[in-house]
């Protein structure tokens with residue numbers, strides 16, 4: 001059997017209920033060429049859990065959440081890291097492994113959280129709350145990480161906050177992740193301009209994920225009325241009200257593990273819709289409802305076509321100025337210790 005037929009057969013077995021055959025044949029050809037070039041150039045492909053199902057199940061050497069992929073990026077010996085994810089993830093890979101060429105297949109693959117805060121904003125906050133350590137979500141750009149004491153992902157945010165003895169902690173930039181972490185760690189959340197008050201306090205910022213902010217408690221109630229047995233999982237970038245109304249909240253990989261390890265009649269993910277397809281492809285015995293009216297426009301820019309062009313043309317190279325990289329690396333390395 002040719003490599004293309006083999007790839008098509010594998011994708012067909014997993015995705016025949018989700019992706020029409022004509023598309024699978026075309027995507028199998030792209031995937032085989034990507035895998036050939038990847039070997040030739042000694043590249044590694046890291047794929048975030050939100051990648052579309054044909055890409056997710058064909059070309060990444062490793063898939064995972066932000067924390068898992070950061071760990072992979074830090075330790076790879078490949079010459080080139082292709083990040084099938086968004087820009088802040090590729091930047092984090094460069095921060096952790098600067099001698100590698102890091103490529104992002106679509107330069108416009110940004111993130112509303114990363115856009116919500118600048119390094120100058122962080123410096124102003126540090127002046128307002130002197131001595132308070134700055135915990136920064138990994139969904140930020142390198143200049144913001146460089147102003148931070150420690151980074152975190154949704155996978156270890158609670159552990160990172162718990163590891164700090166300080167009464168007041170600055171936690172940036174996701175308002176909702178901060179609210180969820182504050183609830184789990186028993187802290188009060190305030191926003192800039194409020195004076196620090198006695199007692200465990202987190203100073204938040206008004207950044208939001210443009211995808212997860214759209215899910216509402218009303219959505220959950222309506223869905224539960226129609227599907228009374230559904231188990232609902234919400235990413236911690238959803239509002240604290242939404243995560244409280246859900247059955248489980250965790251990073252993208254934590255949600256996948258939860259579904260793999262439990263037996264419910266139906267599941268629903270309150271996160272980027274592609275992830276539901278990826279889970280069903282790997283676990284056809286599970287039943288998944290889809291809420292696909294909100295999509296991440298950034299993650300969706302990463303396609304097999306763009307990844308092939310990225311490998312062929314060595315684009316788009318992600319660089320971080322060395323002075324910023326070194327300062328950011330301290331905060332990102334501390335993140336990996338938690």
Ligand code: 13P
Nearest residue numbers: 065066067153154251252
């Ligand atoms: P995870 O770290 O949970 O994979 O989340 C990344 C992200 O961007 C979620 O929107």
Ligand code: SF4
Nearest residue numbers: 111112209210211296
């Ligand atoms: Fe950023 Fe939200 Fe997209 Fe994740 S889903 S990359 S947080 S915009």
